[in-house]
Amino acid sequence: MSRYSDLTRLPDARGRYGVHGGRFVSETLSFALEELERIYAGLKDDAEFQAAFDYDLSHYVGRPSPLYHASRWSNELGGAQIWLKREDLNHTGAHKINNTIGQALLAKKSGKPRVIAETGAGQHGVATATVCARLGLKCEIYMGAEDVERQKLNVYRMRLLGAEVHAVESGSRTLKDAMNEALRDWVTNVDDTFYIIGTVAGPHPYPAMVRDFTSVIGREARRQSLEQIGHLPDALVACVGGGSNAIGLFYPFIEDEGVAMYGVEAGGEGIESGRHAAPLAGNAPRGVLHGNRTYIMSDEGGQVLDTHSISAGLDYPGVGPEHAHWKDIGRVNYVVANDDQVLEAFREVTRIEGIMPALETAHALAHAKVLAREMTPDQHIVVNLSGRGDKDILTVARIDGIEF
Amino acid sequence: MNRIDQCFARLRDESRKALIPYITAGDPAPQYTAEFLHALVEAGADLLEVGVPFSDPMADGPVIQKACERALKQGTRLSHVFDIVREFRQEDTRTPIVLMGYLNPIERMGYDTFARECRAAGVDGVLIVDMPPEEADELSVHLNEHALHAVYLIAPTTSDERAAVIGRHGSGYLYYVSLKGVTGSASIDVEAVSRQLAHLRQFSDLPLCVGFGIRDAQSAAAVAQVADGVIVGSALVGLIADNADTPDVIATKLAGTLAGMREAMDRT
Numbered sequence: 171m172s173r174y175s176d177l178t179r180l181p182d183a184r185g186r187y188g189v190h191g192g193r194f195v196s197e198t199l200s201f202a203l204e205e206l207e208r209i210y211a212g213l214k215d216d217a218e219f220q221a222a223f224d225y226d227l228s229h230y231v232g233r234p235s236p237l238y239h240a241s242r243w244s245n246e247l248g249g250a251q252i253w254l255k256r257e258d259l260n261h262t263g264a265h266k267i268n269n270t271i272g273q274a275l276l277a278k279k280s281g282k283p284r285v286i287a288e289t290g291a292g293q294h295g296v297a298t299a300t301v302c303a304r305l306g307l308k309c310e311i312y313m314g315a316e317d318v319e320r321q322k323l324n325v326y327r328m329r330l331l332g333a334e335v336h337a338v339e340s341g342s343r344t345l346k347d348a349m350n351e352a353l354r355d356w357v358t359n360v361d362d363t364f365y366i367i368g369t370v371a372g373p374h375p376y377p378a379m380v381r382d383f384t385s386v387i388g389r390e391a392r393r394q395s396l397e398q399i400g401h402l403p404d405a406l407v408a409c410v411g412g413g414s415n416a417i418g419l420f421y422p423f424i425e426d427e428g429v430a431m432y433g434v435e436a437g438g439e440g441i442e443s444g445r446h447a448a449p450l451a452g453n454a455p456r457g458v459l460h461g462n463r464t465y466i467m468s469d470e471g472g473q474v475l476d477t478h479s480i481s482a483g484l485d486y487p488g489v490g491p492e493h494a495h496w497k498d499i500g501r502v503n504y505v506v507a508n509d510d511q512v513l514e515a516f517r518e519v520t521r522i523e524g525i526m527p528a529l530e531t532a533h534a535l536a537h538a539k540v541l542a543r544e545m546t547p548d549q550h551i552v553v554n555l556s557g558r559g560d561k562d563i564l565t566v567a568r569i570d571g572i573e574f
Numbered sequence: 575m576n577r578i579d580q581c582f583a584r585l586r587d588e589s590r591k592a593l594i595p596y597i598t599a600g601d602p603a604p605q606y607t608a609e610f611l612h613a614l615v616e617a618g619a620d621l622l623e624v625g626v627p628f629s630d631p632m633a634d635g636p637v638i639q640k641a642c643e644r645a646l647k648q649g650t651r652l653s654h655v656f657d658i659v660r661e662f663r664q665e666d667t668r669t670p671i672v673l674m675g676y677l678n679p680i681e682r683m684g685y686d687t688f689a690r691e692c693r694a695a696g697v698d699g700v701l702i703v704d705m706p707p708e709e710a711d712e713l714s715v716h717l718n719e720h721a722l723h724a725v726y727l728i729a730p731t732t733s734d735e736r737a738a739v740i741g742r743h744g745s746g747y748l749y750y751v752s753l754k755g756v757t758g759s760a761s762i763d764v765e766a767v768s769r770q771l772a773h774l775r776q777f778s779d780l781p782l783c784v785g786f787g788i789r790d791a792q793s794a795a796a797v798a799q800v801a802d803g804v805i806v807g808s809a810l811v812g813l814i815a816d817n818a819d820t821p822d823v824i825a826t827k828l829a830g831t832l833a834g835m836r837e838a839m840d841r842t
């Protein structure tokens with residue numbers, strides 16, 4: 171028995187992870203969430219549903235994804251061995267597709283012909299548009315106007331896939347506002363619309379459901395570690411926006427006491443500058459947003475603060491409720507990487523390993539670098555390489571002073 | 575007795591229906607809100623819903639979203655809303671006030687402080703859009719302690735099981751959301767609302783008030799025939815938006831619109 175065994179029994183019947191989580195939504199949506207909870211509870215352990223999910227993961231997504239030993243980079247750093255869980259090699263280029271496949275199967279089961287989603291970097295939007303194209307579902311994506319600008323390539327990808335993309339002009343014009351707008355759409359069209367949330371946030375049962383679909387990452391990584399390293403790794407590292415790729419990697423190891431875990435939030439221009447997106451590492455107060463209780467960056471009056479990050483996918487003032495609980499009990503260490511460290515890691519891994527990570531992912535790599543140097547060459551770190559960086563080329567080029 | 579209960583008892587005696595305007599506190603600036611509320615009472619409001627501005631009003635359409643933005647830009651926070659209510663209460667100790675908003679500012683303030691401040695300022699009830707009764711255990715304790723009513727929403731999608739739960743937890747009145755959507759969207763289908771309300775009566779003896787989609791005297795009068803109260807929000811907030819640059823004329827315009835609704839409701 172591990173002292174963390176209780177963690178695999180969460181959430182409780184009310185969707186709580188300690189004090190976090192729950193279902194804080196306006197009444198119109200309560201019915202839809204109860205229905206979703208019922209459908210998911212019925213299918214979660216259904217062999218046929220799981221088989222369909224597994225089939226799509228292997229034949230459409232291309233799983234299992236490799237666990238790659240970044241030996242050249244590890245040697246260069248001179249510390250622990252770094253292994254990369256290659257979610258960038260998935261169809262559509264990020265971990266997001268795992269969850270999207272699962273939820274789209276639920277959408278199909280629930281008979282709703284229309285799908286909506288919010289997106290930050292556009293990876294979840296692309297993944298959703300992709301599965302909708304394949305299943306013949308109508309797809310509309312909400313994206314903050316600022317993100318539409320900085321992730322142009324993904325916007326065009328979504329449109330090519332047949333999705334309608336709505337640029338959201340309200341508030342800070344980023345991910346949180348896209349989620350507000352998606353919720354407004356859902357309230358209005360709840361009868362025929364399935365909302366595919368892209369991270370482990372939102373009202374119960376979303377955080378649990380997205381965790382379950384994404385945990386395929388960690389299940390594979392655990393098995394691959396035993397095969398390729400010969401034992402469990404010493405540490406896991408993943409970036410944290412809402413927290414789906416991190417939970418996907420961490421959850422199957424959560425009872426393994428010897429495995430340290432690091433969730434890396436967006437430090438932006440530095441925690442002390444106030445321009446960041448790090449509710450956990452920045453010790454934000456507890457609050458309620460988008461249907462769940464968690465840590466939320468807000469001012470004294472409880473107004474949600476604008477966030478800043480070089481990466482659109484981490485630019486979110488909240489975080490999934492299960493991460494908030496893991497912070498409370500000290501199971502996972504939440505740290506930050508700042509924009510400049512992120513760019514450095516992006517360039518370094520591209521040049522040394524020939525793998526161009528997403529800017530979100532580069533946060534995890536930046537911390538892995540720090541961590542590896544504190545460890546010894548006989549130790550092992552598994553990093554979730556959550557996505558590929560093609561979508562960020564224009565952003566990096568602009569920083570280099572190049573316009574296309 | 576809570577002012578809300580007194581208000582509905584009085585209306586019942588007079589065989590009249592409640593007219594309930596909603597405006598966002600601090601829109602277009604905090605110094606005007608109390609004046610607007612007085613004007614609305616003068617024009618025939620029975621109960622006032624005062625919106626607490628929030629950065630992420632997920633259940634609101636563009637009209638109230640923009641009202642929140644204007645109010646927040648002027649620095650209106652929850653603590654200032656209490657100041658506004660206190661100011662209003664200097665002249666009006668009779669008209670009930672319900673604060674309507676989202677949970678995050680209340681979480682930040684702390685439930686106990688919030689309930690105590692509500693009571694001290696002269697608030698009579700609260701309606702928190704993103705707090706269904708299942709999530710209200712903790713706050714309810716504090717609301718009860720300070721004799722504040724908890725008003726809950728019921729929607730067209732609410733199942734009978736949920737309606738029973740909401741009926742048990744609610745106090746003051748129940749707020750029936752007339753349509754699937756955000757505030758300020760499509761117009762109301764009075765016949766459908768009438769059917770729904772008749773069905774809901776079995777779950778609660780509380781007054782049933784209807785909001786969302788009531789935008790003129792005609793729809794107010796039609797809804798008043800089937801409900802215990804009529805809630806008007808976006809139509810009034812839209813007036814404030816249109817005249818935000820000349821705040822001095824707003825009170826008169828709000829009163830004019832509301833008086834028209836009052837008259838139409840009382841005529842039928």
Ligand SMILES: Cc1ncc(COP(=O)(O)O)c(C=O)c1O
Nearest residue numbers: 293369411412413414415483557
């Ligand atoms: C490649 C990649 N990694 C990480 C994230 C952050 O999301 P999460 O924290 O849910 O994994 C995103 C979001 O867009 C992403 O595209």
